[in-house]
Amino acid sequence: MYGQLRSMARARLRRHETFTLLDTTALVHESFLRLARAGGVRSSEEPAFLAYASHVMRSVIVDTARARLAESRGGDVEVVPLDDEIADALSDEPAAAVAQVHQALQALEASDPRLSQVVSLCYFAGMTEQESAICLGVSERTIRRDAERARLLLRALLA
Numbered sequence: 264m265y266g267q268l269r270s271m272a273r274a275r276l277r278r279h280e281t282f283t284l285l286d287t288t289a290l291v292h293e294s295f296l297r298l299a300r301a302g303g304v305r306s307s308e309e310p311a312f313l314a315y316a317s318h319v320m321r322s323v324i325v326d327t328a329r330a331r332l333a334e335s336r337g338g339d340v341e342v343v344p345l346d347d348e349i350a351d352a353l354s355d356e357p358a359a360a361v362a363q364v365h366q367a368l369q370a371l372e373a374s375d376p377r378l379s380q381v382v383s384l385c386y387f388a389g390m391t392e393q394e395s396a397i398c399l400g401v402s403e404r405t406i407r408r409d410a411e412r413a414r415l416l417l418r419a420l421l422a
Contacts, residue, residue: 268316274389275320285327294319310398317388325365367420371413378413385410
């Protein structure tokens with residue numbers, strides 16, 4: 264499963280690594296540590312494990328972004344970037360966006376848990392519609408409809 268977890272992590276970090284400062288290996292290992300601390304997953308089904316692992320990876324990314332935002336708010340330390348390009352890459356705007364998306368996903372989860380699961384499986388776990396349908400026990404058409412509905416609701420929540 265390590266290879267699958269690495270590909271999930273690589274897909275998730277492709278958009279987030281500039282402000283989380285995580286790499287694929289760090290995300291997989293931090294996720295594993297959290298899984299182990301929680302007692303691991305007792306499910307022998309691969310899709311259920313990957314769904315749970317994607318949820319843990321999401322929380323690691325969000326926690327890292329929050330920590331980064333907290334660091335930028337505190338102290339009297341003046342940050343002097345060595346290079347403008349590096350300063351642009353380390354901007355806090357993307358970290359704030361991750362926190363905002365996380366809040367929107369929590370609101371979506373409160374209103375419709377299955378839509379939140381579809382987003383987690385398709386976006387965070389990188390599962391196909393077919394894999395997500397098997398994991399949730401619904402048809403692929405239902406996954407497509409739910410994904411579109413979730414996309415519209417998230418867009419409204421983020422606006």
